[in-house]
Amino acid sequence: MIIPRQNRHKRNHRPRFRPIQTVTFSLLPVRTAVNFFRSKNIHFLTPEPENRACRLQHRLFLTLILKTTACKTMLYDYPQYYEAAFSFRDVAWEADFLKQVIDRHAVVPVRTVLEIACGHAPHAGELSRLGYRYVGLDKNPHMLAYAREKWRELNPPPEFIQGDMVSFELPTKVQFAYVMLGSLYLNTDEEMQSHFAAMARCLEPGGLYFLDWCVQFTEPLTRQLSNSVELNRDGINIKSEFNTRLIDAARQLYEEIWTVHVNDHGQEKTLRTVERNRAIFPQEFLLFVKTQTDFRFVGWWEDWDLNRPIKGSAAPTRPLVLLRRK
Ligand SMILES: C[S@@+](CC[C@H](N)C(=O)[O-])C[C@H]1O[C@@H](n2cnc3c(N)ncnc32)[C@H](O)[C@@H]1O
Structure with missing residues (x-):
């Protein structure tokens, strides 16, 4: 995920930039939990070392606390x-842009669109207004529950699927897929291969896969x-x-x-x-697509502008990539 510094189409939005510090507070929930147990007179942090049962209980408590507190601090x-944190985005504009990509590059009629790492599915309403059926895939149940509730009256009804982008199956094929804000969370070559194999399975031949900010120029x-x-x-x-x-x-x-x-x-x-x-770099990505996937490279553009293919010495601020299923 990348937080946009600015959208090209929203030039008046200028976030402040400053170096940040990211440490200490993540221990706060742990400290709070420890204090809570202390207040209840449970001193599990000082086990009797020779007592095996006590040591085990101690380890169990710590694991439990770390797990629950870690989960509770996840923004997702x-x-x-x-x-709210992303409410500055112009979602209608972004959905219109996706339609523009489809209108210019689709070689098969697009009826259903799939969003990978959909989160709360910000574009579902607009894409539906534009005539597409929306399918969202995400691994976080809270995000999916929120999206289901938010879009429960949408017509055609959207579909939300809980799954991991590394490997998943869809009940029906789609003709267009997209991933926004660099949310392509793949850590190894094997995960990349597995993801693109899953994408190839769920896209009809001729279908498009649009990636926003996922290749690092x-x-x-x-x-x-x-x-x-x-x-x-x-x-x-x-x-x-x-x-x-x-x-x-x-x-x-x-x-x-x-x-x-x-x-x-x-x-x-x-x-x-x-x-x-x-990190996925441009030339390795091209080679990967060519040799290891069922996709063909269509093009890459910068900064939400299909008239500006990436070339020359200027580094793109927001690279977009488009692939077509063979
Ligand atoms: C930055 S949010 C993007 C949400 C939405 N696409 C948007 O444009 O606002 C990233 C989302 O990716 C999801 N995610 C992270 N890893 C994932 C994975 N391996 N498979 C599926 N979803 C994943 C998170 O749960 C989160 O909802």
Whole structure:
């Protein structure tokens, strides 16, 4: 996932950028849980070392606390805040743009569109208005429950499927698929192969796969991206901070760390999402598509403009890539 610094079509939106610090607070929920148990006189953090049962209980408690607190701080578990954090996007414009891609490049009639990593399915309403049936795939049940509720009256009715993009099956084939905001969470060559095999299975021959910000023309391994955005929506104040961190240079692995401070009518929360990603560079991607997938490369463009193919020395701010199922 990448937080857009600005949308080309929304030039007046200029988030503030500043270096950020991303540490300490993630331990806060653990501390809170420990304090809670202490207040109940449960001192499991000082086990009797010679007592095996006590040591086991201690380990169990710690695991439980770390797991529950880690889950609770995930932004994706609070879709309403995720939606608020991205409310500056012009979703209608983006949906119209997807239609433009279809109109220009589809060679088969497009009836159903699939969004990979759909989250709360921001485009479902607009795509439906444009005449497409919407299918969303995501692995987070909270996001999917929120999307189902939000779009429950849509016609044609959307379909939401819980699954992992690395490998999944769809009940029926689609003619257009897309992934937004660089949400292609694949960590290894094997996961890439598996994902594109799943995409090939679910797309009709001639169908299109559109990838927003998923190929890294300006590489994230040495460059520390960071930005922060603050906005208000329906009385909710959201401060987002985004950063990247190199994990393994040889494996092209980096982490995206996204921290959101929420003030919801006086109730404060800090939510954090960390996604591990393998950088995909342009020429390796072309070679990969050509030799290891059932797709053909159609083109790449910059900054939401189909009249601007990526070329020359200027680094694209928001690369878009289009593939066609053979
Ligand atoms: C940045 S959000 C994008 C949501 C939406 N597409 C949008 O444009 O706002 C990324 C989404 O990817 C989902 N996700 C992360 N890893 C995934 C995986 N391996 N398979 C399916 N979904 C995944 C998360 O649950 C989250 O909803």
